[in-house]
Amino acid sequence: MRLMRIGDPGHERPVAATPDGQCYDLSPLTGDIDPAFLAADGATRAAAAIADGALPSIDPSGIRVGAPLAGPGALLCIGQNYAAHAAESGSAAPAEPILFYKAPNTVVGPTDDIRIPRGSERTDWEVELAVVIGRTARYLDEEDDPLSYVAGYALSNDVSERSFQLERSGGQWSKGKSCETFNPLGPWLVTPDEIPDPQKLRLRSWVGDAPRQDSTSEDMIFPVAELVRHLSQFLVLEPGDIINTGTPQGVALSGRFPYLAAGDTVSVEIEGLGRQRNTCVPWDAPRRPQDA
Secondary structure (H helix, E strand, C coil): CEEEEECCCCCCEEEEECCCCCEEECCCCCCCCCHHHHHCCHHHHHHHHHHCCCCCECCCCCCCEECCCCCCCCEEEEECCEHHHHHHCCCCCCCCCEEEEECHHHEECCCCCEEECCCCCCEECCEEEEEEECCCECCCCCCCCHHHHEEEEEEEECCEEHHHHHHCCCCCHHHHCCCCCCEEECCCEECHHHCCCCCCCEEEEEECCEEEEEEEHHHECCCHHHHHHHHCCCCCECCCCEEECCCCCCCHHHCCCCCECCCCEEEEEECCCEEEEEEEEECCCCCCHHHC
């Protein structure tokens, strides 16, 4: 099942899409797709309601698509989780996952504008597989199945300002990661039954029509299951937490491509999780109605 939210910012309606392409309004079942919905096994309840004919169909055509999760909890990001990307960043592959936090209010929809921060000259793109937690996980052991704690997967763009991240960081990366609009998410939150192996997904990105990244999640240094287990040793993962699992090679930080500027369009795509296309605008550009 694919869960999505459609409508103006702050007024999105929850929708479920079945594999045959039919869309159903989830409003009779839940006010939103949020951490409480995930904690109550909302996807299973939605599937049952659809099977019972209890939900009205809906046509989302022509309606803005918002981020598929409202009010996410922690936005946990893994750095340098692809060996080739670590190399292009000038670093050795990490011995254990690098964790940094990103402000949850960076999350925007898959077609919303990306705002280039004031004073930025090094805004970068990063296509990533996002893992959304569905139930509380703490101190997972070897006999536990970390993937059973996953509510679904989504397409994420971990937009970064490299000068803020690396030169003005004060020793931690979050300054360069938490600027406004720096995490387009979606279009869908796809339940695990549609993604049987999260390590077999192709990730790609483009600036304009020019290709940038093209890799697979099989190249992760630390796969999804290991990341969930590892993080649970240091913090409590809660429903609605998002894990950005790292980006492959092909970003502007490599020195092979120019950084983003106002007027550029960025597209990212992951097999089975959809595609985003965002336009870069100045930090103080007038807001479009859909981005307000």
